[in-house]
Amino acid sequence: MRAEIVSVGDELLKGQRVNTNAAFMAAALAGIGVPVGRIVACSDGEEEIAAVFAESLERADIVLVTGGLGPTRDDRTKKAVRQLLGRGLELSEEAFATLAERAGQRGVEMTESLRDQAMVIEGSHVIANTKGTAAGMILLCGEQFQNHYLVLMPGVPSEMKAMMELTVLPFFAALSDTVICHTPIKTVGIGESTLAAMIVDIEDALPAGTTLAYLPHAAGVTLMISTLGREREVVERDNRTVVDAIVGRAGMSIYATREVSLEATIIAMLSAGGLTVAVAESCTGGLVASRLTDVPGSSSSFLQGFVVYSNQAKERSLGVSKEILEKFGAVSEEVARAMALGCLEKSGADFALSTTGIAGPAGGSLEKPVGMLCLAIANKTSGVLLSKTLFMHGDRELNKFRFSEAVLRELWESLRDIPVTER
């Protein structure tokens, strides 16, 4: 079984809304072993909707649609389906009863346009809408479309998600005989081509049904290992074999083999060791603190952050000496180390990190160009563990993000390298 997704709505074609619905549906279908062949976004026009449905039904066994079921005049999905399949509308008694009950509770009048929300295409399997008004439909399209399925849902994400979980996924899971397994391999500090070169022979010898995808992002790359087959045991074994082989080869650059962020991994390591951290940031301007505090429960490990943009703030809040600042300049490993030590002392944390650099677009020089980062990591037991200088090549926001990723990577490595007993 193979699916396609059609997202109806002019707002998608104007770029006024990002198509998060399609990603949700695709991931949900992957979870029940139904691969998605294409995702198409099209306009609200009746002819266009009908044309896109016809093309997708030709190629795919299941076509999932969102959008165009609402009460306003730009909602034309039902009209397009009536035209395409030559069927009429009928009232869903069940959907109508639910609507009437909810309207009664809220003291809303049962208008004609509200009643229309319970009108479904003849012969539909009705999908109850637990979060809104428009009824959804699963349609078996007849011989003209090789008995393929058309599924109509509203475009409001919460309504679609509830329909997927309560009705659509169980319906098609019962029909599917494919098992699928995805494992993300989250790397840090390694480029796409370096990684590819390290695992070229593993990639050449992938078992049948297993694919490997590189998902590059602003600060690195995630490898996605996907295996498809009929028997769960075989699928999971094949997937695990490839993941293990890659971890064996590139383990030093891998921080997780599940969907988790670098900052959440660090907070978990700190928390497991009963450790605390504080951060001293110049060029990252609070981004490192913000990323760490994005993690639920981070308050038990994250003590405090110092965003010290000016030299005066570095002196006053962290005790960095005027002499070091004048001799080496604010962007120097010497200052980064003094910031990390000052941060340890002022916060009382077990670990401290620091960043000082030039995010740009202004402020660079020949010796200290835009994109230059000095960082340091220190801990209570040993003082400064390391300091480092790196060069990035992005705009201001990208540099800030890559700076934050670089220092978090060093913190992760420092935590990983310390024997558990000494942490």
Added chain:
Amino acid sequence: MRAEIVSVGDELLKGQRVNTNAAFMAAALAGIGVPVGRIVACSDGEEEIAAVFAESLERADIVLVTGGLGPTRDDRTKKAVRQLLGRGLELSEEAFATLAERAGQRGVEMTESLRDQAMVIEGSHVIANTKGTAAGMILLCGEQFQNHYLVLMPGVPSEMKAMMELTVLPFFAALSDTVICHTPIKTVGIGESTLAAMIVDIEDALPAGTTLAYLPHAAGVTLMISTLGREREVVERDNRTVVDAIVGRAGMSIYATREVSLEATIIAMLSAGGLTVAVAESCTGGLVASRLTDVPGSSSSFLQGFVVYSNQAKERSLGVSKEILEKFGAVSEEVARAMALGCLEKSGADFALSTTGIAGPAGGSLEKPVGMLCLAIANKTSGVLLSKTLFMHGDRELNKFRFSEAVLRELWESLRDIPVTER
């Protein structure tokens, strides 16, 4: 001229990545008066890519593609285009020279796979990649495809965006005969329906060719006024008339009528007044500092940030008294005011803001639920200007963002309300 967008990549079909690229490109094309007919996401398969390109080139004058240009073997866009158009590859001397220069600066070896990134389809107009390695291409597809254009760009958002802005948009804007004018009206602290009710009569009387769209986002709503026509003068006049009418009606909630962030607006106001700011953050965890320092040139106005998660940090770094913390609790307007005053004193800044609250998911209680925020604004002349308690209803990350937006809004209002001479 009509466009379609094709996004290549299995990760989109598996729901592992949300297609934000397509929304960006669609909005950018709308900006130069080129409507988008369809957006298609397809797999990495060579045959599939070629089939999708052929179909889109049939329907649209311009087909914009992202993805499949990287150095790994799941990058098959160039192969598919060679097959489709029957053309070979050639080395782009310019792209190669840039690659070699950057590799030299970073001490990276010029490998075969890096060199491949400068290989382009014969007859391409090469699009320089200022943020990465893979060269982009604009291809005139010949009579077989009615001389329609195919544009190839990498899938990494920062690389694609730079290519769009520097090369692709100017290229096609020069070919388009439609004049379009968009004006965003950036609001703060007002809901969609309240705003709609305030301007209902303006919306009912829009001039022909002008549309008004509500673009709600995590912390509010932006109104987009779009006017389309043939004559620049008429288009700009009609657009301006509607914008002025809305500003006249809802001016107190509007911080800008151009594409600028709230934080950039604040930095510009501070900078114009020769003023400085410092921030004291608990529940926002560095996000306010990070947003302010995202603004180029913010270092002249932003002095310093204190991310004080623990009570001890609030005491030690900001001098908040133990008594206040114990009597009112960390999440209270009393503590918010003490934090703002301590921040003023420790930093020497002209303005200070503070946040203390409960981002969740844990840590809430009946009296102080998850989503509760206490904030304060203070300045050197008057001490505390205001403190306030607000309640949000999101998950942890959304709450953090809304908290940061709320306190920045208050700072913006405080700066706006103060006569220039007294700032």
